[in-house]
Amino acid sequence: MDIEIHGLALSAQGMISEDVDTLFNDILFIPKHTCSYYEFGTTQIFKYSFGKSGESMYIRYFLGDDKSNLNLNLHGSFFDNSPDFSLKKLLNFVRGFRHDFKQLDIAFNDNKKCLDKKQLLHWCRDSDRYCKGGLVSRQVPYTVYGNRKLVRIQLGSARSKSNYGTIYRRPDTKFWRVEIKLKHDGKIKYVLDRYHDRKRQQFVNRH
Structure with missing residues (x-):
């Protein structure tokens, strides 16, 4: 079966504005100015869609005087339409901050019918x-x-x-498709600990 990541939601604490810029430019490859943008108080909301695919990416970023919090949600259409994105690179990036995983969607496609x-x-x-x-x-x-x-x-x-x-x-x-949604931070971290963009068959053995 073909294995793919079809959704990821996480939160990270401790990012400054420059870190958010790195996330946009070097990890997600989405220029900020192409996003729908909302702001209220010290909280910024960014939303991005690939064409008419619906919401593909959502970021909620709060920056206070002594703390910050970022919520990131990548939907299935993001993974379907972002060929340059590397999940491994994102995982290495968020490891530099206090972070928790909220949900991970793994899909198994019966591509051989x-x-x-x-x-x-x-x-x-x-x-x-x-x-x-x-x-x-x-x-x-x-x-x-x-x-x-x-x-x-x-x-x-x-x-x-x-x-x-x-x-x-x-x-x-x-194709028949099996989607499994993990919602426990510890289980998600256990699964992703062996993740590799090009070796998904090995990574999924931990699931």
Whole structure:
């Protein structure tokens, strides 16, 4: 399966204005002047979209007299449309500050078309036999339908403070796709500790 990062949210404390400029110019490769910009008090909001893809990047930056806080949210459309971006470079950058991860989205694309709907539904109906792991240990997978068509298979609850997942067929590629969303800082740091842009198969072994 093809493995990709499809979303990342984090907060970092201790950045000065020059550090934020470095984040924009050298890490995200998004010029500040191309962003939608809002300001209230000592807080700045930056939003950026690639074309009509919806919000791709969100930054909320607070700078006080003796402290600062930056919240960064990179959506799936950012990873889809930013070929020069290196997640490894971003991780090395934020390690220089006090930081916490809020969410990490990892996607597994069935680019070789090994899965089909009938097989997936069979596994879910007999999940005690075919499904293992924390995502199904407390709640069996359940299917969501719309207009009598399968919309997605839900793994765990979106209200979880730890993780949950979704299986669906991506409309543009027609590949079945498994997305797992990690929401626990410690788990995210454990997974990303072995991340490498060109060796994702090795990195995902920690997941």
